[in-house]
Amino acid sequence: MGVLNGLRVLDFSQVWAGPLCASSFGAMGAEVIKIESLKHLDFTRLVRTVSGDPRHMVISTLAKDTDIVNSSSVFNSCNMSKLGIRLNLSRSEAIDIARRLVKMSDVVIEAFRPGVMDRLGLGYPSLKEIKPDIIMTSISGMGSEGPEKGYATYASIFSALGGLAYLTGYRDGRPTEIRATMDQTVAMTAFFATLAALIHRQQTGEGQHIDLSARETITCLVGDAVMDYAMNRRVQTRKGNADDIMAPHGIYPCKGEDTWISIAIANEGEWEALCDVMGNPDWTRAEKFSDSLSRWHNQEDLDRLIGGWTVKYTDYEVMDILQKANIAAVPTFRADELVNDPHLDHRGGWVNVEHPVLGTLREITFPWRLSVAPPEHHSSPLLGEHEEYVYGTLLGMSASEIASLQEREIIY
Amino acid sequence: MSKQALAGLKVLECCSMVAGPYCSKLLADLGADVIKVEEPDGDEARRRGPFLHDIPHPERSGLFLYLNTNKIGLTLDLAQNAGKQIFEQLVRDVDIVVEDKPPGKMQDLGLDYESLKCINPNLIMASITPFGQTGPYKDHKAYYINTFASGGECYLLPGGDEWRRNHDREPIKTGNYAGEVQCSIMAVAGILLAVYYRNASGCGQYVDISKQEALLNLNRVELARYPNQGFLENRMTRMLPVGGLFECSDGYAQIMPLEDHMWYKLVEFMGNPEWASDELFKDRASRTEHGERANALLEVWTKDQKVEDLYHGAQAEGCAVAPICSPEDILKSEQLKVRNFFAELDHPEAGRLSYPFTPYKLSHTPRQAKRPAPLLGEHNQEVYGQRLGFSKDDLIRLREAGVI
Numbered sequence: 001m002g003v004l005n006g007l008r009v010l011d012f013s014q015v016w017a018g019p020l021c022a023s024s025f026g027a028m029g030a031e032v033i034k035i036e037s038l039k040h041l042d043f044t045r046l047v048r049t050v051s052g053d054p055r056h057m058v059i060s061t062l063a064k065d066t067d068i069v070n071s072s073s074v075f076n077s078c079n080m081s082k083l084g085i086r087l088n089l090s091r092s093e094a095i096d097i098a099r100r101l102v103k104m105s106d107v108v109i110e111a112f113r114p115g116v117m118d119r120l121g122l123g124y125p126s127l128k129e130i131k132p133d134i135i136m137t138s139i140s141g142m143g144s145e146g147p148e149k150g151y152a153t154y155a156s157i158f159s160a161l162g163g164l165a166y167l168t169g170y171r172d173g174r175p176t177e178i179r180a181t182m183d184q185t186v187a188m189t190a191f192f193a194t195l196a197a198l199i200h201r202q203q204t205g206e207g208q209h210i211d212l213s214a215r216e217t218i219t220c221l222v223g224d225a226v227m228d229y230a231m232n233r234r235v236q237t238r239k240g241n242a243d244d245i246m247a248p249h250g251i252y253p254c255k256g257e258d259t260w261i262s263i264a265i266a267n268e269g270e271w272e273a274l275c276d277v278m279g280n281p282d283w284t285r286a287e288k289f290s291d292s293l294s295r296w297h298n299q300e301d302l303d304r305l306i307g308g309w310t311v312k313y314t315d316y317e318v319m320d321i322l323q324k325a326n327i328a329a330v331p332t333f334r335a336d337e338l339v340n341d342p343h344l345d346h347r348g349g350w351v352n353v354e355h356p357v358l359g360t361l362r363e364i365t366f367p368w369r370l371s372v373a374p375p376e377h378h379s380s381p382l383l384g385e386h387e388e389y390v391y392g393t394l395l396g397m398s399a400s401e402i403a404s405l406q407e408r409e410i411i412y
Numbered sequence: 413m414s415k416q417a418l419a420g421l422k423v424l425e426c427c428s429m430v431a432g433p434y435c436s437k438l439l440a441d442l443g444a445d446v447i448k449v450e451e452p453d454g455d456e457a458r459r460r461g462p463f464l465h466d467i468p469h470p471e472r473s474g475l476f477l478y479l480n481t482n483k484i485g486l487t488l489d490l491a492q493n494a495g496k497q498i499f500e501q502l503v504r505d506v507d508i509v510v511e512d513k514p515p516g517k518m519q520d521l522g523l524d525y526e527s528l529k530c531i532n533p534n535l536i537m538a539s540i541t542p543f544g545q546t547g548p549y550k551d552h553k554a555y556y557i558n559t560f561a562s563g564g565e566c567y568l569l570p571g572g573d574e575w576r577r578n579h580d581r582e583p584i585k586t587g588n589y590a591g592e593v594q595c596s597i598m599a600v601a602g603i604l605l606a607v608y609y610r611n612a613s614g615c616g617q618y619v620d621i622s623k624q625e626a627l628l629n630l631n632r633v634e635l636a637r638y639p640n641q642g643f644l645e646n647r648m649t650r651m652l653p654v655g656g657l658f659e660c661s662d663g664y665a666q667i668m669p670l671e672d673h674m675w676y677k678l679v680e681f682m683g684n685p686e687w688a689s690d691e692l693f694k695d696r697a698s699r700t701e702h703g704e705r706a707n708a709l710l711e712v713w714t715k716d717q718k719v720e721d722l723y724h725g726a727q728a729e730g731c732a733v734a735p736i737c738s739p740e741d742i743l744k745s746e747q748l749k750v751r752n753f754f755a756e757l758d759h760p761e762a763g764r765l766s767y768p769f770t771p772y773k774l775s776h777t778p779r780q781a782k783r784p785a786p787l788l789g790e791h792n793q794e795v796y797g798q799r800l801g802f803s804k805d806d807l808i809r810l811r812e813a814g815v816i
Contacts, residue, residue: 003609073640146750152732160666160734167587176570181630195604200417208776216771221590227474228462229739251582262561330558332567335638346547362639364632367625368602
């Protein structure tokens with residue numbers, strides 16, 4: 001039993017942000033129906049990589065090969081805990097069916113470019129006529145208005161527009177491309193905004209339309225830098241791992257290839273504890289490290305010296321040694337470490353998901369540990385897996401009706 | 413004014429710095445009544461820049477001002493018995509408590525969920541901590557860089573080309589407090605799930621938010637490649653075959669000609685240079701193979717381009733391009749102005765400023781920028797005096813004892 005039991009969500013979205021938002025509803029107990037079509041298949045079903053390496057991504061052209069479309073683990077990561085149907089929205093009869101589904105749903109999620117849903121006859125004004133209290137969540141790069149609406153965006157595009165790319169990077173380096181987590185940040189913003197709309201509906205019976213802008217979502221992550229410009233006309237730029245006050249505050253090499261630990265020192269007590277743990281080498285008593293401001297001004301030297309100590313130990317060893325001394329030290333965990341990490345293991349940070357084609361998959365647990373009803377994790381739908389339930393049980397179509405729709409490539 | 417989505421919802425926040433305060437700001441921006449409880453010496457964010465005119469002042473921190481709009485503010489020392497009792501009185505009348513103390517601290521104060529539930533049986537309480545309330549790392553100390561390191565993405569930054577230039581250097585965190593704000597977004601979803609459930613069932617509950625798990629979720633697709641495909645991603649493999657970050661004559665641009673049609677549009681926009689008609693770049697597979705070369709040739713061209721011209725020009729053709737926007741570019745963006753993304757707020761100490769506001773628009777429950785961040789203890793009189801009924805003399809005594 002989930003906290004969103006009884007809620008039905010229609011997911012018209014593809015690729016990352018929209019699907020991940022809809023998936024969160026599914027994990028918390030809502031019935032989520034993903035609408036797909038062979039006519040316009042979700043990109044993540046087709047992505048194949050050589051041993052998972054995204055640099056060698058190949059997009060399959062064999063869209064009709066069900067072995068291909070049903071065996072993408074990336075699709076699974078984006079679409080867990082949903083039902084799936086095919087519906088070819090390029091056909092008017094399919095639009096009528098979609099509208100019948102809207103009539104029995106609570107939430108519609110879409111991430112087409114602004115205007116597409118309207119052209120399909122599925123814009124908010126028409127959905128509202130069918131279902132007055134429907135909540136429709138539209139996710140787009142720019143939002144549905146303004147001179148740049150409809151611009152093409154990917155994750156790295158809205159992280160660039162949002163300011164995060166500009167502010168991330170080495171002090172002496174270029175801006176940094178930021179990708180996957182950007183979509184999820186947008187997805188989760190859409191998720192909580194939709195939950196707020198649902199709560200309003202519980203209280204008043206009123207639905208509404210949510211118009212979310214991905215680039216604005218990212219700017220909210222760095223609002224303090226925008227405030228600095230608003231207040232002081234200062235253009236903040238890249239600071240590497242430095243903090244404005246704390247030093248040391250950085251990421252240091254550990255024993256083993258490409259293994260690192262983050263360490264941050266906030267006060268004199270922590271600094272002294274760090275010196276003790278390192279065995280109080282002479283350099284820690286140097287004038288240039290004698291107080292926090294001096295340490296901040298000489299942080300490059302400081303970082304090099306601390307790195308000379310951390311590199312003698314593995315990242316887990318440094319974490320254990322320093323945390324015992326009450327010093328903030330955490331490795332920059334890699335996926336291979338996270339999979340076996342004792343803390344995540346204890347908390348169930350990963351779950352096993354049984355996939356009918358791919359077998360047992362490991363996925364990150366949804367993070368909402370609600371004491372009444374924690375999240376549930378089911379595999380993503382095979383293409384058209386739940387048509388019997390959706391078209392037959394929910395819409396009351398007969399087997400022959402369904403067969404006819406399939407034949408005419410409306411259910412396609 | 414029309415009603416806001418979370419109108420009537422009452423929230424008590426006792427958090428500092430970024431993740432907890434921004435979480436309750438998200439609730440406040442949606443219309444909840446948020447009371448922020450600060451220690452008598454104030455939220456740590458008040459001592460953090462940027463400061464107005466660069467002069468440190470607890471009421472003029474841009475960070476604090478940004479994270480605490482639309483709230484009212486109290487001071488209260490929870491470690492004193494009188495402070496604890498006042499907190500309990502406040503809890504009686506709220507729907508949600510949000511806290512970010514180290515695990516066990518609220519219990520030591522007698523203010524953990526089990527205790528507060530006795531006072532307010534339907535209470536929703538959310539704890540936001542680096543590693544959650546259970547498990548071997550629950551007591552580990554973590555500042556924002558450490559939290560971000562724990563979430564899996566830090567190891568992967570910077571990727572691609574920037575890695576190639578710096579392949580022997582350390583990973584980096586994302587800019588400013590971005591990772592903490594991402595935790596806030598996950599936490600507020602958890603709280604709203606509990607509110608939705610309470611409206612349906614009448615039952616409150618406890619929400620244990622681990623920042624690490626919040627961040628791992630944002631990276632769920634990339635992380636799962638390791639157990640499911642045996643592929644361990646690193647900074648080198650985050651290389652785009654074609655496209656990425658390019659230097660222009662007056663800044664940087666992100667260019668993403670991932671799909672065939674985008675590549676062709678970009679080539680057209682460049683004026684069909686001869687090199688682009690080379691067999692090497694004829695289709696996606698071939699471009700992937702010769703991506704380094706394509707990128708080098710692209711950058712020869714972009715170095716003579718102005719970012720804004722490239723942005724609007726290529727986008728008009730349907731190719732995904734963006735300027736790498738600085739904070740100044742963001743504040744000056746015409747698109748954001750038309751969207752009314754910024755809220756203008758008057759603050760008695762910081763003056764009138766533009767604040768980044770909500771990235772979503774709700775058609776029937778529009779956002780309202782009702783008030784700027786509270787001054788330290790600004791609403792003590794109103795809440796303790798008028799709502800809880802303390803007399804003027806009581807308040808003086810409480811102030812003298814350092815309780816408020």
